[in-house]
Amino acid sequence: MSERLELPFPGDPFAPRRRPTRVVRVGDVALGGDNPIRIQSMTTTDTQDVAATVAQTERLAAAGCEIVRITAPSVRDAEALGEIRAELFRRGVRVPLVADIHFTPNAALVAAEHVEKVRINPGNFADKKKFEVRDYDDAQWDDELARVADRFRPLLRRCKELGRALRIGTNHGSLSDRVMNRYGDTPRGMVESALEFLDVCEDEGFYDVVFSMKASNPQVAIQAYRLLAALLSARARQGKPGDYPFHVGVTEAGDGEDGRIKSAIGIGSLLADGLGDTIRVSLTEDPVKEVPVARAIAQRVESRWADAERSRGALPDPGAPFVDDPYEHARRASECVASAAAVDAKPAQVLEIGGDAPVRAELSIGAPPTDPEAAAWRLADAFGARREVACEGLRLDVADEAALERVQPFAEALARHGVTAPLALQMSSELAPHAKDLAARWIVPVALDADVVTVSALARAAEAAGVALEWSLAGAATPSGPTAANALVAAVERAWEASRVLGHRRVLVSVEAERPVPALRLVAARMRALDWRAPIVLVHRSEHAASDESELLHASTDLGALLCDGIGDAVALPVRGGLERAGDALALAYRILQGARQRTTWTEFISCPSCGRTLFDLEETTARIKAQTQHLKGVKIAIMGCIVNGPGEMADADFGYVGSGPGVVNLYVGHDCVERHVPQAQADACLIDLIRRHGRWVEPE
Numbered sequence: 001m002s003e004r005l006e007l008p009f010p011g012d013p014f015a016p017r018r019r020p021t022r023v024v025r026v027g028d029v030a031l032g033g034d035n036p037i038r039i040q041s042m043t044t045t046d047t048q049d050v051a052a053t054v055a056q057t058e059r060l061a062a063a064g065c066e067i068v069r070i071t072a073p074s075v076r077d078a079e080a081l082g083e084i085r086a087e088l089f090r091r092g093v094r095v096p097l098v099a100d101i102h103f104t105p106n107a108a109l110v111a112a113e114h115v116e117k118v119r120i121n122p123g124n125f126a127d128k129k130k131f132e133v134r135d136y137d138d139a140q141w142d143d144e145l146a147r148v149a150d151r152f153r154p155l156l157r158r159c160k161e162l163g164r165a166l167r168i169g170t171n172h173g174s175l176s177d178r179v180m181n182r183y184g185d186t187p188r189g190m191v192e193s194a195l196e197f198l199d200v201c202e203d204e205g206f207y208d209v210v211f212s213m214k215a216s217n218p219q220v221a222i223q224a225y226r227l228l229a230a231l232l233s234a235r236a237r238q239g240k241p242g243d244y245p246f247h248v249g250v251t252e253a254g255d256g257e258d259g260r261i262k263s264a265i266g267i268g269s270l271l272a273d274g275l276g277d278t279i280r281v282s283l284t285e286d287p288v289k290e291v292p293v294a295r296a297i298a299q300r301v302e303s304r305w306a307d308a309e310r311s312r313g314a315l316p317d318p319g320a321p322f323v324d325d326p327y328e329h330a331r332r333a334s335e336c337v338a339s340a341a342a343v344d345a346k347p348a349q350v351l352e353i354g355g356d357a358p359v360r361a362e363l364s365i366g367a368p369p370t371d372p373e374a375a376a377w378r379l380a381d382a383f384g385a386r387r388e389v390a391c392e393g394l395r396l397d398v399a400d401e402a403a404l405e406r407v408q409p410f411a412e413a414l415a416r417h418g419v420t421a422p423l424a425l426q427m428s429s430e431l432a433p434h435a436k437d438l439a440a441r442w443i444v445p446v447a448l449d450a451d452v453v454t455v456s457a458l459a460r461a462a463e464a465a466g467v468a469l470e471w472s473l474a475g476a477a478t479p480s481g482p483t484a485a486n487a488l489v490a491a492v493e494r495a496w497e498a499s500r501v502l503g504h505r506r507v508l509v510s511v512e513a514e515r516p517v518p519a520l521r522l523v524a525a526r527m528r529a530l531d532w533r534a535p536i537v538l539v540h541r542s543e544h545a546a547s548d549e550s551e552l553l554h555a556s557t558d559l560g561a562l563l564c565d566g567i568g569d570a571v572a573l574p575v576r577g578g579l580e581r582a583g584d585a586l587a588l589a590y591r592i593l594q595g596a597r598q599r600t601t602w603t604e605f606i607s608c609p610s611c612g613r614t615l616f617d618l619e620e621t622t623a624r625i626k627a628q629t630q631h632l633k634g635v636k637i638a639i640m641g642c643i644v645n646g647p648g649e650m651a652d653a654d655f656g657y658v659g660s661g662p663g664v665v666n667l668y669v670g671h672d673c674v675e676r677h678v679p680q681a682q683a684d685a686c687l688i689d690l691i692r693r694h695g696r697w698v699e700p701e
């Protein structure tokens, strides 16, 4: 296996700015440079069904899709692209087209005649992909590479003559046997595989290149794109071009909320770090539905990039990196803090946050209610409807003494209705000592001008009351400017100083920031420099005007990015639209934890978005299999439309359901095909039987 690379984070993790890239033209659309993030999608029709493909492309363009990809699995499909292009022009649709090529270099050459960009996958353009295990010595490696390069050069020469762009698109799980044997199915393997092809491009004087590094696991996608950016920067330092734009996506994200959450975590995190010039959200749905999701993710980050440009300046040095290794996920080390519910505490109500405890899910429900009985009943009812997830903490905003007086009756009403989540009270430092034993945790702001004596006295009061203390670092809306960043670092130090009187035990930290990703990274870095291991609570601040879908995307991006960095021991989401929706907010918290691969609650589905190769109705099949298997906590099931790319791209799935011909599927356990050509009518039952035979089946409740 290859040696580990020591590379710095690509860019500034505390004040991210857009990565400078060259402009690559795709027909009339320019991407990279200062251009807006371009939105892409892909048709799901049979490419040789010209009328259907034209109609779907037209619908995509009308929805705001700026670049449309169409699969070209054979030379005949590539020829059909000519008819599609001509018909679209005839209808006045000038949206640039991209031919998607796997395994067929001949089709790529034909496709280049008709479309504005060609996508190739280095894992299968001309290399072998048979999951073969063998060692390549250097001479064999070089021979294979030279053979692959020779197959690639004619395409590059033709693209150069015609002014076509090229995407070198690596996918996790679809690396060639050669690369897989040397680097494993890793982000490093993905990047090295792409850079080999870049060497050939540059050798041919071809520079209109865009890269992608997709994976169904957002963590893998994030690591691969970061690594690519870092290695391209290293090439630039050697005098080679390193500014190629990125096409960012999470592949096989699935459908519905889970598909949107996974996409927002992966794409949103990368864009937040300035990586990405064009994006595609892959959903197992009508591709037109991908466009508004992608647009919403892009627009939010574009406004943040603009703000970052306005607030340039030297930031404080936190004294340590925010993570050990930005190219490998590891949860930040923290001490475990245990806190008990104040009312009718039973052992089951003791909540541990940090240490080895799973990342917790809490809800912020606003002020203590004036009608405690009704509020407790509504919460109990909402939680009862989502029994698969448990609310592990309720956060209340206590603005004044009147609100404080409402806490006890509410806590008693909750206990009567069986809601056992410990309460955490957010209040001023003046009010906190009066809360005594009303709650398991006090959440108190650390103002920048608070003197250490006052804050230390508060810490002693918390200790005397036997409650945990969560320092809510104030004055930290965004660290993108030096003033706010200095304020945030000062707040960390003040809270750390005050926690000394407690020996730093039973203390947590949170930041309610407008830009939580850079803010929390700065906090984590400063805490690391102080060797302070208090657990960190990630609090999502709701944007009131946001629609439910925007809220889902924003929360997934902000919380997911930090969780993928290994930062966060609990997440706290607001309940929007009344307490009866508390179950939805809680489910969202758990779905984000699952999307970021922090905590598994449901079956993990990996389903491809479908394309012209698809052999069955993916949306309907995915929904049907989901309905029967979604209770299998911890099981990963892949549903893939074709046998050409499906087995490779289902990555780390435990079981696979892959179209192998019209009306038939192959079933997999890991990467091993165990049943071939099963008629679709029997395939669901066979899949369940397979899961059962491998000891992973449980009956639904």
Ligand code: SF4
Residues within 6 Å of the ligand: 608, 609, 610, 611, 612, 613, 614, 615, 640, 641, 642, 643, 644, 645, 646, 649
């Ligand atoms: S796995 Fe799905 S999206 Fe990928 S090529 Fe096959 S059918 Fe198309």
